[in-house]
């Protein structure tokens with residue numbers, strides 16, 4: 001099957017965009033994996049599909065598959081690329097679109113300076129909704145919030161890692177490190193991602209606090225491995241940092257792929273405030289690829 005696609009990136013988190021507004025492609029998990037494959041396919045961290053909206057007040061449906069072929073709820077960097085894509089492809093003339101994902105509705109807006117801001121909705125702290133199984137664990141209380149001790153397989157001698165847990169529509173486990181460059185992202189990231197206490201796996205964030213308005217962040221993403229940036233991971237890290245009393249309401253997040261600006265006016269009492277994320281969204285090229293039918 002010959003598929004037309006657009007390659008995009010947001011802070012180096014890269015995507016294959018598929019326009020399914022006129023016709024569903026009905027790709028299999030194996031075909032999504034093929035598209036994401038950097039050697040045999042196009043190469044991408046996520047595959048993003050644009051589908052027509054079925055609900056009133058919604059412009060499009062936004063379907064996200066990780067490089068491993070699994071469908072997931074949220075992708076922040078992808079949301080910025082999404083609004084640029086639907087405008088460039090002439091699918092809308094709006095600067096702000098309301099987009100339905102598996103986890104709710106988000107609103108990406110094109111800004112006059114060329115960047116994109118996304119209203120990512122409010123973070124979720126209910127552990128059952130992350131989901132995270134805390135049975136038998138004693139949390140470490142910080143500022144009336146909690147960090148949870150996570151023992152990692154094969155690291156019986158090491159102290160458990162202390163993680164803040166929340167959902168941005170998708171699950172995140174954020175730990176504070178002294179230096180992101182020397183943090184064991186590739187060693188412990190997979191152990192956290194697949195930890196049995198996260199029944200749907202998790203995105204593992206490693207946050208270095210530089211100041212109250214700046215952090216460095218690396219994320220080992222569920223279903224994709226370490227990416228150059230993770231938008232929902234940046235939102236989760238900033239929310240965690242604010243709740244732990246480390247950060248102010250506006251924070252620049254420095255990633256290996258660029259800078260994301262995050263704003264959250266919430267706190268311990270105003271948890272329902274939405275998280276706003278601003279950053280780049282760039283089209284790289286358009287092309288077609290022959291996707292094998294048997295995958």
Ligand SMILES: N[C@@H](CCC[C@H](N)C(=O)O)C(=O)O
Nearest residue numbers: 075076077170222230231232
């Ligand atoms: N890169 C993304 C997140 C993509 C999904 C994530 N790997 C998950 O499985 O939840 C972002 O920018 O948010």
